[in-house]
Amino acid sequence: DIVVTQSPDSLAVSLGERATINCKSSQSLLYSSDNKNYLAWYQQKPGQPPKLLIYWASTRDSGVPDRFSGSGSGTDFTLTISSLQAEDVAVYYCLQYYTTPWTFGQGTKVEI
Amino acid sequence: QVHLVESGGGLVKPGGSLRLSCAASGFTFSDYYMGWIRQAPGKGLEWVSYISSSGTLTHYADSVKGRFTISRDTARSSLYLQMSSLTAEDTAVYYCGSPNVGWGQGNLVTVSS
Numbered sequence: 643d644i645v646v647t648q649s650p651d652s653l654a655v656s657l658g659e660r661a662t663i664n665c666k667s668s669q670s671l672l673y674s675s676d677n678k679n680y681l682a683w684y685q686q687k688p689g690q691p692p693k694l695l696i697y698w699a700s701t702r703d704s705g706v707p708d709r710f711s712g713s714g715s716g717t718d719f720t721l722t723i724s725s726l727q728a729e730d731v732a733v734y735y736c737l738q739y740y741t742t743p744w745t746f747g748q749g750t751k752v753e754i
Numbered sequence: 755q756v757h758l759v760e761s762g763g764g765l766v767k768p769g770g771s772l773r774l775s776c777a778a779s780g781f782t783f784s785d786y787y788m789g790w791i792r793q794a795p796g797k798g799l800e801w802v803s804y805i806s807s808s809g810t811l812t813h814y815a816d817s818v819k820g821r822f823t824i825s826r827d828t829a830r831s832s833l834y835l836q837m838s839s840l841t842a843e844d845t846a847v848y849y850c851g852s853p854n855v856g857w858g859q860g861n862l863v864t865v866s867s
Contacts, residue, residue: 742813
């Protein structure tokens with residue numbers, strides 16, 4: 643099974659500052675036939691379902707603010723919130739869907 | 755706009771069965787592989803099952819293999835999860851969706867006597 647490890651487990655960021663979350667996979671998530679990284683990022687607020695932010699490692703979902711960006715390839719990926727807003731307080735998860743079992747990172751709690 | 759609505763959850767006794775349904779709209783259902791994930795109270799997200807876009811290929815987490823069955827009805831743009839031999843460890847909110855599309859609002863399954 644592919645192991646996905648997020649870091650840090652939690653972080654506190656001032657309003658307007660940058661937040662960076664890392665996701666490391668035990669195997670490459672880059673599929674050679676389509677040159678896509680099978681990695682997604684989700685945001686989950688208390689009592690709510692996970693919301694899709696980024697897929698294919700760097701494609702922002704429709705309606706997601708452009709302060710959210712995804713980068714990386716192969717085994718190392720990053721979610722960046724360029725200017726943290728109060729509504730960004732949440733737990734963030736990465737998911738590898740390169741192969742089953744799909745595996746999630748353990749989550750990163752972002753606080754102000 | 756993507757819309758995924760789960761139904762069929764509730765309270766069930768250990769050893770019992772339940773069938774979850776998921777109605778999908780706002781995207782071309784037949785183009786996407788679909789799946790179920792779950793979240794136990796206070797825990798992280800866990801993948802449960804996958805079905806290919808054609809419905810011919812399925813995969814399951816070891817924790818549910820042999821007890822859960824995933825299926826899809828393309829004509830109805832619907833996804834299903836038949837769950838049997840349920841235990842307390844299956845208590846969770848179940849979400850349907852696909853990694854590149856997103857997930858529904860969730861449906862709570864509680865296994866308790």
